[in-house]
Amino acid sequence: MPTKEFEKLKEALRKTPTPEARKEAAVAFRRYRVVQLAKGKGSKPTLVSLGYRKPYPTAVPVDKIAEELERNTSFYEHLREIIGEEE
Amino acid sequence: MLTLPLHDLPTRSASGFLIRYIVPRSIPPQLIGPTDRRQPFRMLAIGDAIIGVGHGSPSEFCGHNNQVILDTKSIPDVKDKVVILISCETAQVLGPALIDAGAASYIGFKKDLVWVCDADLAFTPWSDKMALTVMGPITNCVNTILDGRPVEEGYNAMLEELSRNADVEEDELIKSCIQFNRRNAVLLGNPMARVRARPKITLPLPPPPIILPI
Numbered sequence: 001m002p003t004k005e006f007e008k009l010k011e012a013l014r015k016t017p018t019p020e021a022r023k024e025a026a027v028a029f030r031r032y033r034v035v036q037l038a039k040g041k042g043s044k045p046t047l048v049s050l051g052y053r054k055p056y057p058t059a060v061p062v063d064k065i066a067e068e069l070e071r072n073t074s075f076y077e078h079l080r081e082i083i084g085e086e087e
Numbered sequence: 088m089l090t091l092p093l094h095d096l097p098t099r100s101a102s103g104f105l106i107r108y109i110v111p112r113s114i115p116p117q118l119i120g121p122t123d124r125r126q127p128f129r130m131l132a133i134g135d136a137i138i139g140v141g142h143g144s145p146s147e148f149c150g151h152n153n154q155v156i157l158d159t160k161s162i163p164d165v166k167d168k169v170v171i172l173i174s175c176e177t178a179q180v181l182g183p184a185l186i187d188a189g190a191a192s193y194i195g196f197k198k199d200l201v202w203v204c205d206a207d208l209a210f211t212p213w214s215d216k217m218a219l220t221v222m223g224p225i226t227n228c229v230n231t232i233l234d235g236r237p238v239e240e241g242y243n244a245m246l247e248e249l250s251r252n253a254d255v256e257e258d259e260l261i262k263s264c265i266q267f268n269r270r271n272a273v274l275l276g277n278p279m280a281r282v283r284a285r286p287k288i289t290l291p292l293p294p295p296p297i298i299l300p301i
Contacts, residue, residue, distance in 0.1 A: 006259040032259070044206040045217060047260070048097035049199040051175040052142040052149055059096040061206065062260070082201055083263035 005032040006083075013080040017073045025076060026066040033062065054078075089117040090128060090139040092151040093299050100204040101140045101173055103212025103297065104222040109138065109229055112288045120299050123150035129163050135282045136169045138229055143174030143195075146181050157181070165190040169238055169282050173225055175199045178273035185275075192238045192276035194228065194245075200271075201264045210296040220256060220265055224248035235284025242274040 009028040015021035045062040055074035068075045091102035142149040150156040166189035178197035202221035228245035249269040256262040
């Protein structure tokens, strides 16, 4: 069952990636991470991909995702693709 | 043939699992780290399988330091080979082109291949439990195919294991990555294609740490 914080992040990522929407998504991601960190995970979790010539980094430490969301529209859309769609 | 670049965190993480679980039972050539370049890749295209980790785009697949080793403009002899590209987006154009060029079957991904790994385990990536949620099913797919089983069996085993891992994963970001990869996995060509069965070798100890810098 997704947490309330994760649902808010998904909701924020559904918007058109304006600077305001990206900031909102960054705030939602920070709140979500606070909850996850409380559960405890690896020492330096990093979101990685095997993309080539991408307009976003292929390795983003999870604690830097909020900053990347805020400044990079392509990364916002990348994350939306990953967590925005339901199975 | 195995191509396993090690030049950055994503390639290190993915290649690490194949170094731990696939390399001991595969036969040369194995292009690992700096040897994973275009020239040896094209000269050594022997055997019945090409299993590669690397950065990718719809029409390109890269080796060490993102040198393009395989693209749609110059496909080497892939006739009757099973091709598995652990990479991003190659299922869009390169995968179908490989099948058109005579490959028996192809497994890859139509969008980004994404996962969460622990950067602190870059020297022993096979011990990373977060990355295992995605790389475990992919490694098991390759192992099933190297057992001489039909490609479809390995592919289905990967999908089922990804689903199981997603069901039990508590971290929603990791869970989303697993589900995303599952949605984007692709099998093309003959689902009943097989490679020659390799002997099962289970080493009791993991390999030494990868000392190459990132």
